[in-house]
Amino acid sequence: MRELKVDLGERSYPIYIGSGLLETAGDYVQKHGISIKSPLLVITDEKVAPHYLDTLLTSLETAGYAVASAVVPSGETSKSLKVYEEMMTSAIEAKLDRSSAILALGGGVVGDLAGFVAATYMRGIKFVQIPTTILAHDSSVGGKVAINHPLAKNMIGAFHQPELVLYDVDTLLTLPSREVSAGLAEMVKHGLIRDADFAHWCEENADQLLALDKDALAYGLLKGCAIKAEIVSQDEQENGIRAILNLGHTIGHAIEAIAGYGEFLHGEAISIGMVGSAKLGVMRGADASLHEDTKRMLKAIGLPTSLPEHLSTEDIMSAMMHDKKFREGHMIFIIPTAIGEVTIAKDVRAEDVRLVLEELKKEV
Amino acid sequence: MRELKVDLGERSYPIYIGSGLLETAGDYVQKHGISIKSPLLVITDEKVAPHYLDTLLTSLETAGYAVASAVVPSGETSKSLKVYEEMMTSAIEAKLDRSSAILALGGGVVGDLAGFVAATYMRGIKFVQIPTTILAHDSSVGGKVAINHPLAKNMIGAFHQPELVLYDVDTLLTLPSREVSAGLAEMVKHGLIRDADFAHWCEENADQLLALDKDALAYGLLKGCAIKAEIVSQDEQENGIRAILNLGHTIGHAIEAIAGYGEFLHGEAISIGMVGSAKLGVMRGADASLHEDTKRMLKAIGLPTSLPEHLSTEDIMSAMMHDKKFREGHMIFIIPTAIGEVTIAKDVRAEDVRLVLEELKKEV
Ligand SMILES: NC(=O)c1ccc[n+]([C@@H]2O[C@H](COP(=O)([O-])OP(=O)(O)OC[C@H]3O[C@@H](n4cnc5c(N)ncnc54)[C@H](O)[C@@H]3O)[C@@H](O)[C@H]2O)c1
Ligand SMILES: NC(=O)c1ccc[n+]([C@@H]2O[C@H](COP(=O)([O-])OP(=O)(O)OC[C@H]3O[C@@H](n4cnc5c(N)ncnc54)[C@H](O)[C@@H]3O)[C@@H](O)[C@H]2O)c1
Ligand SMILES: [Zn+2]
Ligand SMILES: [Zn+2]
Numbered sequence: 001m002r003e004l005k006v007d008l009g010e011r012s013y014p015i016y017i018g019s020g021l022l023e024t025a026g027d028y029v030q031k032h033g034i035s036i037k038s039p040l041l042v043i044t045d046e047k048v049a050p051h052y053l054d055t056l057l058t059s060l061e062t063a064g065y066a067v068a069s070a071v072v073p074s075g076e077t078s079k080s081l082k083v084y085e086e087m088m089t090s091a092i093e094a095k096l097d098r099s100s101a102i103l104a105l106g107g108g109v110v111g112d113l114a115g116f117v118a119a120t121y122m123r124g125i126k127f128v129q130i131p132t133t134i135l136a137h138d139s140s141v142g143g144k145v146a147i148n149h150p151l152a153k154n155m156i157g158a159f160h161q162p163e164l165v166l167y168d169v170d171t172l173l174t175l176p177s178r179e180v181s182a183g184l185a186e187m188v189k190h191g192l193i194r195d196a197d198f199a200h201w202c203e204e205n206a207d208q209l210l211a212l213d214k215d216a217l218a219y220g221l222l223k224g225c226a227i228k229a230e231i232v233s234q235d236e237q238e239n240g241i242r243a244i245l246n247l248g249h250t251i252g253h254a255i256e257a258i259a260g261y262g263e264f265l266h267g268e269a270i271s272i273g274m275v276g277s278a279k280l281g282v283m284r285g286a287d288a289s290l291h292e293d294t295k296r297m298l299k300a301i302g303l304p305t306s307l308p309e310h311l312s313t314e315d316i317m318s319a320m321m322h323d324k325k326f327r328e329g330h331m332i333f334i335i336p337t338a339i340g341e342v343t344i345a346k347d348v349r350a351e352d353v354r355l356v357l358e359e360l361k362k363e364v
Numbered sequence: 365m366r367e368l369k370v371d372l373g374e375r376s377y378p379i380y381i382g383s384g385l386l387e388t389a390g391d392y393v394q395k396h397g398i399s400i401k402s403p404l405l406v407i408t409d410e411k412v413a414p415h416y417l418d419t420l421l422t423s424l425e426t427a428g429y430a431v432a433s434a435v436v437p438s439g440e441t442s443k444s445l446k447v448y449e450e451m452m453t454s455a456i457e458a459k460l461d462r463s464s465a466i467l468a469l470g471g472g473v474v475g476d477l478a479g480f481v482a483a484t485y486m487r488g489i490k491f492v493q494i495p496t497t498i499l500a501h502d503s504s505v506g507g508k509v510a511i512n513h514p515l516a517k518n519m520i521g522a523f524h525q526p527e528l529v530l531y532d533v534d535t536l537l538t539l540p541s542r543e544v545s546a547g548l549a550e551m552v553k554h555g556l557i558r559d560a561d562f563a564h565w566c567e568e569n570a571d572q573l574l575a576l577d578k579d580a581l582a583y584g585l586l587k588g589c590a591i592k593a594e595i596v597s598q599d600e601q602e603n604g605i606r607a608i609l610n611l612g613h614t615i616g617h618a619i620e621a622i623a624g625y626g627e628f629l630h631g632e633a634i635s636i637g638m639v640g641s642a643k644l645g646v647m648r649g650a651d652a653s654l655h656e657d658t659k660r661m662l663k664a665i666g667l668p669t670s671l672p673e674h675l676s677t678e679d680i681m682s683a684m685m686h687d688k689k690f691r692e693g694h695m696i697f698i699i700p701t702a703i704g705e706v707t708i709a710k711d712v713r714a715e716d717v718r719l720v721l722e723e724l725k726k727e728v
Contacts (some may be wrong), residue, residue, distance in 0.1 A: 081445060081448075081449050084445075085445050085513075088513050088519065088520055089513070089514075089515065092513060092515045092516055092519060093515075119522070120484070120520050120521060120522055121519065121520065122519060122521070123508065123510065123521040123522055123523055124522065124523070124601075144487065146487065149449075149452050149453070149456060150453075151453065151456045151457075152456055155452065155456060155485070155486060156452055156484050156485065157484060157486070157487040158483070158484055158487055158488065158522065159487055159488070237488075
């Protein structure tokens with residue numbers, strides 16, 4: 001079992017990563033000061049529940065907790081105000097009080113939804129993350145929780161840090177392989193922005209990671225979480241440096257926004273976005289190898305690195321203009337300068353981005 | 365113009381109270397660091413808008429802001445998830461960004477709703493309170509913002525402090541007289557919990573307050589805000605002392621919950637609750653004058669002090685058992701020990717409360 005502390009002053013919390021953690025979740029929860037006198041609510045989704053919900057409930061009940069659970073549909077549509085209201089109803093019916101905690105058992109969708117419920121139920125109660133996807137190594141660090149508005153993703157949310165994160169790598173074995181690669185995209189991203197050695201390690205260990213080797217996963221998740229945690233510690237509310245975590249996301253979000261539902265997973269879209277950002281980096285003076293290395297690393301974990309022809313460049317451009325990261329009208333991009341290093345550029349020209357999108361369609 | 369600082373470290377903010385502030389709102393907003401480059405959204409209600417919205421918009425536009433506005437129905441029903449979603453839509457359509465602010469022009473309903481929108485739009489943007497009711501001197505201090513769930517009031521919310529509060533006493537002139545008295549109930553409450561002199565001042569100046577004399581109002585609102593601000597500064601997240609602000613609210617909320625819609629305003633219900641709490645105080649050893657004084661002070665400002673026969677004691681009792689203030693099953697009450705002094709009792713017996721409710725029906 002590996003342990004990592006996310007350093008946020010009073011709101012600091014530990015991340016435990018390892019095998020067999022779900023069976024002992026009750027002890028962990030109790031050890032982290034969650035009152036046995038108050039009921040708990042586990043929020044999970046319909047794909048995760050059949051595999052892991054009973055194990056978790058049994059562990060919590062054995063530790064002495066009264067626990068209710070709520071199962072939401074799988075996928076992004078559960079990050080809606082409708083499901084949010086249903087979860088509030090479940091919390092009230094389960095008689096959660098101000099000392100209660102909400103536990104998220106699932107991927108980023110469940111984590112974001114349950115976290116926002118915890119952030120706003122009775123003006124905020126405790127929250128525990130039990131991630132079951134690789135992508136969730138990203139979403140479980142940093143305290144960003146949110147649901148979607150019909151007009152914009154993640155538009156309704158809060159900053160709400162968990163009491164602890166319990167990452168049981170055994171749960172990853174049932175993850176569909178496309179979700180595995182998509183989740184690893186964020187892991188590679190963490191290497192690309194801050195740690196060249198780790199980026200190279202991901203490439204070298206791509207086969208083990210894709211085969212869900214527990215040691216490789218535990219190390220990779222720990223490193224990924226640690227890099228994110230370090231950045232978040234410096235800038236909890238995203239007023240500055242935290243923005244570098246958005247490498248590949250400006251283009252990636254635009255691709256997600258205009259592509260047909262289900263065409264791209266988030267990790268796949270940002271993979272293309274990271275290749276695009278590397279291209280922008282080269283255009284702005286970085287060594288040409290930056291682009292080739294980035295592309296090779298992402299390919300190694302089975303991710304797309306080119307843009308399908310049928311996606312209109314102009315549609316992507318205008319989707320980007322709506323992106324909330326264009327603070328006060330400037331075009332802000334996270335641009336790599338070398339593997340493991342990025343810069344926040346506030347003066348990126350729309351023509352250059354358009355050119356990069358065109359070139360992304362020609363990548364092989 | 366009077367000024368008060370709510371002391372909350374980094375989240376400290378000023379309250380300005382006086383005449384003619386609405387006309388100069390744009391300058392105040394600008395002086396408090398709200399970017400002229402980002403659009404603003406004013407949220408108000410249909411009774412307030414015809415009187416004051418244009419004045420506010422003109423002042424903001426004159427100062428150089430782009431401003432959108434959204435008008436919600438008057439009354440508690442606007443604190444719903446449905447209206448919340450509509451406000452999010454308005455905010456997105458007005459292209460609010462992370463540097464934007466939301467301004468609440470109205471009473472506690474608009475303040476709580478707009479505050480919760482500001483707390484959760486893009487994970488939190490700036491917020492300005494422009495209260496137009498007397499009750500809002502209470503709701504505009506302390507950062508509690510919330511909407512209602514069909515099963516429970518104020519169940520969905522956050523702590524979100526405003527950048528500033530602009531309290532223009534001129535706007536109070538159009539307030540219906542029943543709302544005036546109900547708002548003054550919270551003012552008297554602030555005296556009863558912390559400041560005997562101020563409680564007596566409220567009684568002595570009851571006629572001026574009811575006649576909406578600007579000097580009396582400005583002084584009373586300032587004092588009321590100051591008492592609340594001092595308590596909130598000691599306990600921003602309501603983990604301890606802040607609970608004393610709930611004097612009269614345990615019984616009051618239960619009355620509101622079971623009485624027919626519109627039978628009692630919040631201030632009226634807590635007035636009865638405060639008389640009940642004074643009775644409990646006397647039962648627990650306070651001087652009998654405590655009850656008589658409390659009652660006389662509340663009557664002076666036109667508030668009810670007895671419980672109508674048709675409200676069932678048992679219904680009130682069971683409504684109280686659901687109240688979220690009964691943390692972990694104990695019956696917690698704020699009990700006065702003298703005018704200007706209260707204690708937090710955690711061991712109040714249900715029989716005693718039942719007896720007090722019965723006696724409240726016999727009050728004259
Ligand atoms: N809060 C943050 O900082 C942050 C960061 C990145 C992404 N996100 C959010 O995370 C979400 C994406 O997360 P995700 O990719 O984990 O999505 P997800 O939660 O939808 O999970 C992906 C799919 O895998 C299924 N699944 C999950 N765990 C499984 C398991 N162990 N076995 C079998 N199936 C399983 C789910 O039912 C779903 O169908 C997005 O909504 C995104 O906005 C948030
Ligand atoms: N956040 C807090 O700390 C806190 C504290 C106390 C109360 N509250 C909340 O405040 C709400 C009650 O506040 P309220 O009593 O101000 O209610 P309100 O906002 O509904 O206003 C009362 C009525 O007066 C009207 N009105 C408002 N200003 C007016 C004006 N200047 N002229 C004419 N009409 C006017 C409104 O349209 C409404 O009909 C409740 O929802 C309660 O939960 C919050
Ligand atoms: Zn991402
Ligand atoms: Zn009140």
